[in-house]
Amino acid sequence: MAKYPVVVYGASGYTGMLTMDWLIDQNIPFTAVARDAKRVKEMMAQRVVRLESATYEIIEAQHTVKSLVKAFKGARVVCNTVGPFAKFGLTAVEAALKAGCHHIDTTGEQEYIRNVRDQFGELYRQAGLLVSPSIAYMYSYSEIAAELALEHPGIDALQTSALCRGPRGGAAGITVGSTASIFEMYRAQQCYLWDNKLVPHPVNKSYQINSPDFMEPVFALPWGGTSLPVYFENDPRVRSCESCVGFYDNEAMKMVHAVGQKWEAEYKDLPAEHQDEVIRQLTESTTPSMPPRERTTLVRTVDTAIGRGQLSAVRATVYGTTAYIATGALQTAAVIKLLDGDTSRVGFASGSKAFGHRYLLGFLEERGLARASVTKL
Numbered sequence: 001m002a003k004y005p006v007v008v009y010g011a012s013g014y015t016g017m018l019t020m021d022w023l024i025d026q027n028i029p030f031t032a033v034a035r036d037a038k039r040v041k042e043m044m045a046q047r048v049v050r051l052e053s054a055t056y057e058i059i060e061a062q063h064t065v066k067s068l069v070k071a072f073k074g075a076r077v078v079c080n081t082v083g084p085f086a087k088f089g090l091t092a093v094e095a096a097l098k099a100g101c102h103h104i105d106t107t108g109e110q111e112y113i114r115n116v117r118d119q120f121g122e123l124y125r126q127a128g129l130l131v132s133p134s135i136a137y138m139y140s141y142s143e144i145a146a147e148l149a150l151e152h153p154g155i156d157a158l159q160t161s162a163l164c165r166g167p168r169g170g171a172a173g174i175t176v177g178s179t180a181s182i183f184e185m186y187r188a189q190q191c192y193l194w195d196n197k198l199v200p201h202p203v204n205k206s207y208q209i210n211s212p213d214f215m216e217p218v219f220a221l222p223w224g225g226t227s228l229p230v231y232f233e234n235d236p237r238v239r240s241c242e243s244c245v246g247f248y249d250n251e252a253m254k255m256v257h258a259v260g261q262k263w264e265a266e267y268k269d270l271p272a273e274h275q276d277e278v279i280r281q282l283t284e285s286t287t288p289s290m291p292p293r294e295r296t297t298l299v300r301t302v303d304t305a306i307g308r309g310q311l312s313a314v315r316a317t318v319y320g321t322t323a324y325i326a327t328g329a330l331q332t333a334a335v336i337k338l339l340d341g342d343t344s345r346v347g348f349a350s351g352s353k354a355f356g357h358r359y360l361l362g363f364l365e366e367r368g369l370a371r372a373s374v375t376k377l
Helices: 014-025 037-047 065-072 085-099 110-127 137-150 176-187 228-232 252-267 272-286 323-339 351-355 357-366
Strands: 006-009 030-034 056-060 077-080 102-105 130-132 157-165 191-194 197-200 207-209 218-220 240-247 300-308 313-321 370-376
Touching: 006 014, 006 065, 014 030, 014 037, 014 323, 030 037, 030 065, 037 056, 065 085, 077 085, 077 323, 085 102, 085 110, 085 130, 085 176, 102 323, 110 130, 110 228, 130 351, 137 157, 137 228, 137 240, 137 300, 137 313, 137 323, 137 351, 137 357, 137 370, 157 207, 157 218, 157 228, 176 252, 176 272, 191 228, 207 240, 218 240, 218 252, 228 240, 240 252, 252 272, 313 323, 323 351, 323 357, 351 357, 357 370
Parallel strands: 006 030, 006 077, 030 056, 077 102, 102 130, 157 240
Antiparallel strands: 157 300, 191 197, 191 240, 207 218, 300 313, 313 370
């Protein structure tokens, strides 16, 4: 049973530890939950900043609903960082509900997010609790940009892009969990919103993003569809929403695209256990270990939303840095609101709809993690 108000589940992972950094910064006590308490203690000692000033405990739990309910009980908010969420996420969502906790997480895996909405959204609403996936760099920054575009009258169609640069090129520096989630998306349907309905992307869909922020076009992919078409599906302001992701200084996206084509040709019809092995091998070959902490001099992001109406158009851009560090900050921004009881939504809702995009943007701006720009076109 947790004795502190916030649980960080996946505490020995890269994003979990960054979330703890920010909770400590805001003087919020927390319970660190993971399968191996010894490993959590060792990793926290190596990686978590200002740990000597933290108020926390460590609880060991297996990844089952029963074990997690026991670990979460007594807390008010669960910050879940255990992925791939398509495989592991719903167990934690169910456990948080049964433990009486709000549940927020860090993934943009579209199929998982649709399952959370459809299976748990109403149950969380009835319990007076929030379940909010994707409170993370991907795709809170893109959603903030989209909401800034929607502030302008007449906008009802959105196209968003999340363009990133990391150490030694775009994909280097991605965590093991993120890499596994990337390859899991080959098994999932990738949808965009068109005329108020979710529509599957064509197989092998890609984009060439001509952004004024770069000299050359950026190769981008639907990246599982992203969370935004799901979050805007039932939004009366929005008829259409299409989103993509690109790494703008290397060939990583073209490699991912090529693997996707190989999946369609060779792996798509294999039994699930054989697909699991393919994904395991892909993950281990591309991300064998935890990356170093991000540096602001290397990790840069540009998230843009182009909003269109019948005769109106606007471009909203959120410039950012250190995507994983920013994810920890966003998780903590959400925790602060939930502990204060200050949320406009319960049930299934995005971070911007639950807490306000201006609040999230302000939290990031004050900490040097983001800057926004809006231009009428």
